[in-house]
Amino acid sequence: MHVSSLGFRTDLALLTASGSIVEDRGTHLVVRTPANPSFFWGNFLLLARPPFPGGEREVVAAFRTEFPQADHVSIGIDSADLAPECRAAFEAAGMTVDVASVLTAEHLTPPREVEAEVRPLVSDEDWEGRARLSHALYGGMDDDTFMEFARGRNVQEKALVAAARGTRFGAFVDGEVVATAAVFRTEEGVARFQSVETHPDHRRRGLAAATVHAAGAHAREQLGARTLVIVADADGDAIRVYRSLGFAETEQQLMMEKRSGAWAHMEDR
Structure with a gap:
């Protein structure tokens, strides 16, 4: 599976470099961090695209199958274009949906001096x-x-x-x-x-x-x-x-x- 998101691509690069395992299932990736199973975003599914309508609960069930002992469910999607009805369906399945901003810079502006x-x-x-x-x-x-x-x-x-x-x-x-x-x-x-x-x-x-x-x-x-x-x-x-x-x-x-x-x-x- 090709990952186009800069956020997830850099996440995966650091996870694999520090010992996590990424399994490619074609339509999604299974990311595991055996050394830290309670790490939400070290143990998650990354979908190539949002599921078809009605498939949200199946995605959550797929996570449970892959991580039967986990006290969490973490699912990423390699596209931020989530239709309102799909978002509502995931929320109905008990998920909290978060759309974060990925920011970049070439140079950083010096901040003010600190007492530390x-x-x-x-x-x-x-x-x-x-x-x-x-x-x-x-x-x-x-x-x-x-x-x-x-x-x-x-x-x-x-x-x-x-x-x-x-x-x-x-x-x-x-x-x-x-x-x-x-x-x-x-x-x-x-x-x-x-x-x-x-x-x-x-x-x-x-x-x-x-x-x-x-x-x-x-x-x-x-x-x-x-x-x-x-x-x-x-x-x-x-x-x-x-x-x-x-x-x-x-x-x-x-x-x-x-x-x-x-x-x-x-x-x-």
Whole structure:
């Protein structure tokens, strides 16, 4: 299956580089991350196109067949053109439909100075701090379950760092990671940002912009990137930060998910 979406193409490049498995079924891809089965967007189906009318529940059932132990359902479509009736059918099947913006830039505008040390994550404690930061952004679920997921995600990213594909930067205040952004090379001349996060107590201080800018400079200077790619909610605060740095919308990325089990009560903060 040919993937045309820049968002999903860069997602898949990083997943396979860090140990995920992609199975091509012709009409769709099955993406598995055995080392981190609770990673929603490491264990998902990617459809080449929306299903025919009435096929939405079959798609959800197909996910359940492929991932019988999963506490989630994650389905992407390699086209953001989802008819209203198809969207309504997926929502009736219990899915939350999200259309994100894929933004690109060649150069980033320097942000304002910040009162923090901005540098790559290096030590095990740095990476554990990143896991704690991620945990601070979500509530309503078991701490051990979330930290197992967050540490598993760290393991995947550290594999990319070890392969010299990029790195994760953090903004440190009093020795603690309070904001972070990663960037990794996906193909010649292209680098993709991953998981830009800022602690709720440290927002609106320019820290997200500082970490994204530092990661972008690394991508251009060390990874040979000419195109920088980042994905954001179309109506969230983050997209305004990215636009201020020089990113502009290129396309949309269609993702749908349903949470259950330990993840059903997870809330964004």
